[in-house]
Amino acid sequence: MNEEQNIFHKYLEKHDLRDTPQRELILQIFLRREGHISAEQLYDIVKKRDPSIGQATVYRVLKLLIEAGLAREIDFGDGVIRYEHKYNHPHHDHLVCRGCGKTLEVVDSVIEELQKRVAESYGFELTDHEMYLYGYCENCRQKRQ
Amino acid sequence: MNEEQNIFHKYLEKHDLRDTPQRELILQIFLRREGHISAEQLYDIVKKRDPSIGQATVYRVLKLLIEAGLAREIDFGDGVIRYEHKYNHPHHDHLVCRGCGKTLEVVDSVIEELQKRVAESYGFELTDHEMYLYGYCENCRQKRQ
């Protein structure tokens, strides 16, 4: 049993939630996938293993994973929320190609520090932030010419 | 006739679009309001002046304003797109209070420069970005204790 599973089971126990095969299956599949996945994409994979699972359950489990600290929401502004691993996957921002949609995870400690300073200069205590950098990747730039 | 109106009329002419009282009214009301406004909020104000206007038209005019370079979309992630003035209102980011929802417009030239560098270090040519800083304002911090 890996660490994430452990955290999930502890979370269930602590909140009087029950350990069901649906929750286990959805957890497994989420953990195996790296990257950013939408509820629908996850549901499509889950269905293959157990066609009787409803998509409402996928949404419900994703909420649990967030509360348990195992998942984090990403909003690229296209109307679909995606989810990524949070455990052992520290904060980062995203660089997104407007041509092909490719995303890279980036972090710059100087920017992070300056964000805190900017907030403080307005009397704010910064809790978190979102930063999306949009542009064209090398591939897409070459194709454009 | 102010500069924004001029730009709007030029845009209409250039694209074989017609000058209608609905477009004029919605433009006027948008221009008078500073800050961030949703389509529904704008529609509520428009209705008071002309109850016969449909909300679809408000959505349509907002699209035109964006294409004409007079408006810009803001997405605070709450499921509602807001609009702000773009003309004579250069790029900036937003500092948002998680307590009271107050927003401040901020810009830090060092951050802007570093964003470009980060993107370039991955072979990207940066076109634009979004940055939202979330935290608690001074008021809300005092109330919390």
Add this chain to the structure above:
DNA sequence: ATTGTAATTGATAATCATTATCATTAGCAA
């Protein structure tokens, strides 16, 4: 093992901002 109870599930309806459709109306150039 059985039971009781409250949590969970899947199907389905509802939500809600935004977009599409379409018949009617109205700019505007000739």
Add this chain to the structure above:
DNA sequence: TTGCTAATGATAATGATTATCAATTACAAT
């Protein structure tokens, strides 16, 4: 005026997500 399109308003549709609810199930206590 007229004719050609664009524009409008009412309404339906969309699509991701959430709510509802009857039936099922986990699980702790017997």
